[in-house]
Amino acid sequence: MKARHRRFAWIAAGVAVLGVAVALVLNAFQSNLVFFFTPTQVAQKEAPQGRPFRIGGLVEDGSVKRIPNSVEVTFVVTDTAQRVPVVYSGLLPDLFKEGKGVVAQGSLGPDGTFRATEVLAKHDENYMPPEAAAAVEQAHKGKGMSVSTLKESQ
Amino acid sequence: MSEFLAMGGYAFYVWGSYGVAAIAIVVEIVSVRARRRAAARLAAATRPEQPK
Amino acid sequence: MSLYRYSSPAAFYPLAGMMAPWFAGAALLCTVAGLWIGFGIAPTDFQQGEAYRIIFIHVPSAWMSMFVYLVMGFWSVLALSFNTRLSAMMAQALAPTGAIMTFVALWTGALWGRPTWGTYWAWDARMTSELILLFLYFGVMALRSAIDDPRRADRACAVLTIVGSVNIPIIYFSVQWWNTLHQGASVSLTAAPKMASIMLLGMLVMSFAAWFYAIAVVLWRVQAIILERERGAAWVAELPKLRSAVA
Numbered sequence: 001m002k003a004r005h006r007r008f009a010w011i012a013a014g015v016a017v018l019g020v021a022v023a024l025v026l027n028a029f030q031s032n033l034v035f036f037f038t039p040t041q042v043a044q045k046e047a048p049q050g051r052p053f054r055i056g057g058l059v060e061d062g063s064v065k066r067i068p069n070s071v072e073v074t075f076v077v078t079d080t081a082q083r084v085p086v087v088y089s090g091l092l093p094d095l096f097k098e099g100k101g102v103v104a105q106g107s108l109g110p111d112g113t114f115r116a117t118e119v120l121a122k123h124d125e126n127y128m129p130p131e132a133a134a135a136v137e138q139a140h141k142g143k144g145m146s147v148s149t150l151k152e153s154q
Numbered sequence: 155m156s157e158f159l160a161m162g163g164y165a166f167y168v169w170g171s172y173g174v175a176a177i178a179i180v181v182e183i184v185s186v187r188a189r190r191r192a193a194a195r196l197a198a199a200t201r202p203e204q205p206k
Numbered sequence: 207m208s209l210y211r212y213s214s215p216a217a218f219y220p221l222a223g224m225m226a227p228w229f230a231g232a233a234l235l236c237t238v239a240g241l242w243i244g245f246g247i248a249p250t251d252f253q254q255g256e257a258y259r260i261i262f263i264h265v266p267s268a269w270m271s272m273f274v275y276l277v278m279g280f281w282s283v284l285a286l287s288f289n290t291r292l293s294a295m296m297a298q299a300l301a302p303t304g305a306i307m308t309f310v311a312l313w314t315g316a317l318w319g320r321p322t323w324g325t326y327w328a329w330d331a332r333m334t335s336e337l338i339l340l341f342l343y344f345g346v347m348a349l350r351s352a353i354d355d356p357r358r359a360d361r362a363c364a365v366l367t368i369v370g371s372v373n374i375p376i377i378y379f380s381v382q383w384w385n386t387l388h389q390g391a392s393v394s395l396t397a398a399p400k401m402a403s404i405m406l407l408g409m410l411v412m413s414f415a416a417w418f419y420a421i422a423v424v425l426w427r428v429q430a431i432i433l434e435r436e437r438g439a440a441w442v443a444e445l446p447k448l449r450s451a452v453a
Binding site for chain 3: 004038119124
């Protein structure tokens with residue numbers, strides 16, 4: 001075995017060991033890497049209790065209600081299985097829309113209402129002109145919209 | 155034209171992205187060419203080793 | 207094996223000088239064509255309006271930020287295992303360009319996130335791992351300047367680069383592995399693109415521009431590095447350009 005081959009073998013072994021180590025660390029910290037929890041996770045009490053966290057899902061159709069003469073708004077976050085009512089006062093991002101993805105930071109009140117301090121829009125990875133989007137919308141009518149922004153695995 | 159520049163109200167974000175990217179590219183090209191010139195001057199001023 | 211001939215700095219220097227202007231020209235052509243498609247032809251997006259046009263700079267720079275690192279890792283493995291000078295010089299030349307690509311990806315991402323998500327920055331897995339990539343580039347460059355002996359610096363930087371390469375799959379798959387604010391990939395090898403084809407075309411042409419640009423600027427930088435490190439070698443003194451600079 002030549003010296004350079006031995007060196008190469010050492011590098012390969014080092015990278016392999018490092019890869020395994022990182023995989024283990026990531027696995028251990030998996031719960032801390034979660035950017036948001038889904039309404040189902042909240043219902044199953046997997047979300048942190050008593051401290052702020054983020055909730056993510058779709059804004060339920062027809063659920064957005066603005067309180068007159070204030071910036072307060074209420075809406076429902078759903079992952080189609082569970083739903084969590086959210087109350088928020090502040091400016092909403094441009095892409096905040098019913099039926100679209102949303103991530104809200106805040107904490108869960110004892111009444112089951114999520115009091116948000118920050119609301120972010122989570123858009124999907126589809127890009128198309130408005131006419132094409134309208135055609136897709138037509139095709140989907142009656143079949144129910146697909147929930148592309150949510151992870152099936154979660 | 156001004157409608158194009160307005161970018162539907164997103165002018166700051168769109169042009170801010172492309173502007174900074176353009177500046178970064180120009181800075182990189184200028185600094186690389188300057189480094190090459192400086193290296194050539196330095197190499198020209200270095201007395202070559204005599205082959206033994 | 208004629209390719210091996212170019213593994214010596216003396217043979218590669220003129221080759222790099224000959225190729226770089228062609229890649230620079232191709233980069234310029236692709237940039238003009240890509241911007242024309244992106245801003246002149248591609249329609250408005252149904253969700254994001256005109257703000258989505260940041261994609262034509264954001265995605266190419268983000269792809270390049272990861273790809274440059276992989277190429278740097280490839281040269282580092284060669285440099286460590288075969289102890290070749292030119293491989294280490296290539297890795298050295300790639301780091302600043304990778305850092306700039308990463309910076310542009312982060313910057314344009316922030317300016318894109320503000321109008322669409324509602325925030326410039328979030329500590330989600332995609333953005334955090336891309337920020338770590340920027341620090342890795344800075345780390346490699348800092349380590350290089352911290353070690354005086356160039357051959358020792360080569361080895362130290364190669365080890366750091368290879369260790370850091372575990373971050374690349376983390377960046378790429380972060381949007382699949384974890385809940386992130388960042389959306390999933392619109393374009394991948396395994397699924398049909400989730401973009402209108404003219405938008406996709408603009409993005410791909412801009413990606414080619416980023417490729418050609420990176421190749422050109424890295425070839426110029428590796429020329430500078432070769433001159434810096436090989437000065438005093440007989441072949442450097444023989445270079446016609448240097449001779450005229452002295453005369």
